[in-house]
Amino acid sequence: MTQRSIIPFGPQHPVLPEPIHLDLVVEDETVVEAIPSIGFVHRGLESLVAKKDFQEFVYVAERICGICSFIHGMTYCHGVEQIMEIEVPPRAQYLRTIWSELSRIHSHLLWLGLTADAFGFESLFMHSWRLREKVLDIIEATTGGRVIFGSCKVGGVRRDIENAALRTIAATLQDYAKEYREIGGVFLEDLTVKRRLCGVGVLSGEDALQLGAVGPMLRASGVAQDMRLLKYAAYGEIDFSPVTAAEGDSYARCSVRVREIFQSVGIIRQCAEKIPDGAIETKVAGLPDGEFYARTEQPRGEVIYYVKANGTKNLERLRVRTPTFANIPAMLKVMPGCQLADVPVLVLTIDPCISCTER
Amino acid sequence: MIEPQDLRETTLERLIGEVQEFRDAGYRLVQIGATRTEGFEINYSFDRDLKFVNLKIKIADNSVEIPSISGVYWNAFLYENEIHDLFGLKIRNIKIDYRGTFYKVAKPAAFAEKPAAPAARKRAAKPAAGTEVSET
Amino acid sequence: MPVFTISGMILRSLFGRPATLMYPFEPREYATGSRGHIEIDAGTCIYCGLCRRKCPTAALAVDREAKVWEIDRLRCISCGCCVEVCPKKCLSMARGYSPAVPSAGEPEKHHA
Numbered sequence: 147m148t149q150r151s152i153i154p155f156g157p158q159h160p161v162l163p164e165p166i167h168l169d170l171v172v173e174d175e176t177v178v179e180a181i182p183s184i185g186f187v188h189r190g191l192e193s194l195v196a197k198k199d200f201q202e203f204v205y206v207a208e209r210i211c212g213i214c215s216f217i218h219g220m221t222y223c224h225g226v227e228q229i230m231e232i233e234v235p236p237r238a239q240y241l242r243t244i245w246s247e248l249s250r251i252h253s254h255l256l257w258l259g260l261t262a263d264a265f266g267f268e269s270l271f272m273h274s275w276r277l278r279e280k281v282l283d284i285i286e287a288t289t290g291g292r293v294i295f296g297s298c299k300v301g302g303v304r305r306d307i308e309n310a311a312l313r314t315i316a317a318t319l320q321d322y323a324k325e326y327r328e329i330g331g332v333f334l335e336d337l338t339v340k341r342r343l344c345g346v347g348v349l350s351g352e353d354a355l356q357l358g359a360v361g362p363m364l365r366a367s368g369v370a371q372d373m374r375l376l377k378y379a380a381y382g383e384i385d386f387s388p389v390t391a392a393e394g395d396s397y398a399r400c401s402v403r404v405r406e407i408f409q410s411v412g413i414i415r416q417c418a419e420k421i422p423d424g425a426i427e428t429k430v431a432g433l434p435d436g437e438f439y440a441r442t443e444q445p446r447g448e449v450i451y452y453v454k455a456n457g458t459k460n461l462e463r464l465r466v467r468t469p470t471f472a473n474i475p476a477m478l479k480v481m482p483g484c485q486l487a488d489v490p491v492l493v494l495t496i497d498p499c500i501s502c503t504e505r
Numbered sequence: 506m507i508e509p510q511d512l513r514e515t516t517l518e519r520l521i522g523e524v525q526e527f528r529d530a531g532y533r534l535v536q537i538g539a540t541r542t543e544g545f546e547i548n549y550s551f552d553r554d555l556k557f558v559n560l561k562i563k564i565a566d567n568s569v570e571i572p573s574i575s576g577v578y579w580n581a582f583l584y585e586n587e588i589h590d591l592f593g594l595k596i597r598n599i600k601i602d603y604r605g606t607f608y609k610v611a612k613p614a615a616f617a618e619k620p621a622a623p624a625a626r627k628r629a630a631k632p633a634a635g636t637e638v639s640e641t
Numbered sequence: 642m643p644v645f646t647i648s649g650m651i652l653r654s655l656f657g658r659p660a661t662l663m664y665p666f667e668p669r670e671y672a673t674g675s676r677g678h679i680e681i682d683a684g685t686c687i688y689c690g691l692c693r694r695k696c697p698t699a700a701l702a703v704d705r706e707a708k709v710w711e712i713d714r715l716r717c718i719s720c721g722c723c724v725e726v727c728p729k730k731c732l733s734m735a736r737g738y739s740p741a742v743p744s745a746g747e748p749e750k751h752h753a
Contacts (some may be wrong), residue, residue: 153628181601183606183607184607184608185607185610188608190616193615193616195566202697205720240752255571264734269647269651272648273650283672286672287672290674291675296676296721304725328650329650331646332646332650336643336644336646337643337644338644355531356578356579356580357580358533358578358580359580371555373555376555379686439510439550441557448535450550451540452536452550462540463540463541465536465539465540465548467535467538471583472535472536474583475579475582476580497652504608
């Protein structure tokens with residue numbers, strides 16, 4: 147007769163990057179059920195639309211999350227531009243694509259580091275973040291800030307990058323790709339890492355789709371869904387296809403994210419070659435009126451911004467549903483049956499960004 | 506528009522039936538959101554193969570009980586608990602019901618307040634920007 | 642079987658120079674264009690108040706009669722909106738963040 151105990155996990159835990167609370171019902175080291183509890187960093191940012199006008203709100207939208215901040219700002223601008231039918235110039239679209247992909251690279255390197263920390267491999271964690279620092283230096287040189295870019299605005303972008311600088315960035319990233327291959331090799335080949343990742347938290351494709359999983363969580367179960375195929379920004383002119391894996395376990399999710407880093411390096415190289423010359427912004431005239439659901443692909447998955455405007459300079463409603471919010475049911479589904487020591491790996495496997503989740 | 510979005514309106518009575526049709530057709534639930542207008546509007550968004558459909562229902566005030574769709578889509582429980590905590594909407598039969606403790610907010614149903622009329626907001630916005638700083 | 646695959650990276654970092662900057666012994670070099678803090682050339686300022694209106698965090702205050710321009714450093718997010726909108730181009734974005742202070746204190750004032 148096994149006895150059940152309830153172990154509270156989080157919100158403060160050495161292995162958790164963000165405050166989420168899980169009540170784990172365990173029977174002798176095997177987790178039977180997990181009940182989530184969120185709301186520790188709820189800031190009510192959606193209600194700020196009543197106070198800030200629609201152009202100023204970009205700064206708030208960017209600060210919803212620190213890791214995926216540029217794509218939040220870009221999705222907001224995309225939503226407002228679709229309502230107001232503003233045509234963003236092609237050069238601005240390409241610049242937005244380049245910054246989105248740089249965002250994706252640094253977010254995936256951050257995730258690799260945190261996953262290594264989750265199964266206790268501290269030196270791999272530190273080396274992943276050392277590689278991430280180099281990408282942050284590129285971002286600081288082009289936008290002025292390491293984490294919060296501040297470069298997107300309604301109608302275009304605020305800063306330009308010269309073509310020569312773009313080619314240098316693409317070449318630098320090709321150089322860094324050798325180190326990414328090395329660290330990706332540790333994650334995907336090392337025996338000890340595979341022991342912790344293979345077979346842990348298997349999620350079938352059918353389940354993933356019905357539970358509403360998005361992003362690498364879904365793509366690692368075999369479903370090739372990527373919001374970049376909606377062809378927003380400059381993705382319509384870039385040649386790429388979603389990275390998928392078939393097994394649906396934590397190893398597959400790690401492999402999807404490692405390969406996406408290389409995919410992003412390739413996309414930036416294509417953008418640097420194809421970027422046209424021209425203006426970087428369109429003047430905004432008038433006030434927004436209408437509603438639109440803007441969907442883009444963040445490093446963690448599909449983010450959807452419901453923007454509703456009624457003809458005044460403040461939006462009527464902004465509703466943000468971030469990918470981690472959609473991935474939480476999938477996480478709860480893979481927990482039963484795993485060992486207690488696998489819980490941090492499974493929590494990190496959805497790439498939790500709880501500050502996004504709770505806005 | 507970058508993609509044609511199918512925005513439909515439906516009623517409270519037909520909600521579960523239409524949601525079940527989406528489930529049978531293989532759509533996944535993208536989000537459930539609420540907006541405070543004169544009453545409330547609740548949006549249920551679905552997607553399949555990048556095709557986006559939205560169902561909107563309008564209710565007069567938060568005493569109307571809304572049936573939960575977590576019987577059809579299990580992951581709806583998160584969204585329904587959230588709109589219950591932020592807007593004070595009553596939803597019955599949620600599969601995992603946190604009964605108001607999902608978000609531990611200081612002021613329950615904070616988003617349910619009607620926003621101030623636009624003219625009053627514009628007049629209030631300008632002096633607040635300057636005076637806020639000189640008072641510190 | 643592949644074990645100790647990280648040993649190449651570890652040996653390189655053990656015998657190479659440190660990847661971190663030996664701050665504060667070596668000063669931090671910010672990239673050009675890095676957004677740090679706002680500086681004003683107070684002699685050129687005409688006290689029009691456009692920067693105050695554009696500031697998203699209400700960190701600026703402009704007094705036209707007394708000819709005083711104030712900035713609350715702790716509220717400023719270094720977004721650069723004021724720099725873009727200033728008609729006289731007397732505001733500029735300088736590198737290096739504003740230092741931490743033990744208490745909020747008075748906003749920084751600049752006179753003509």
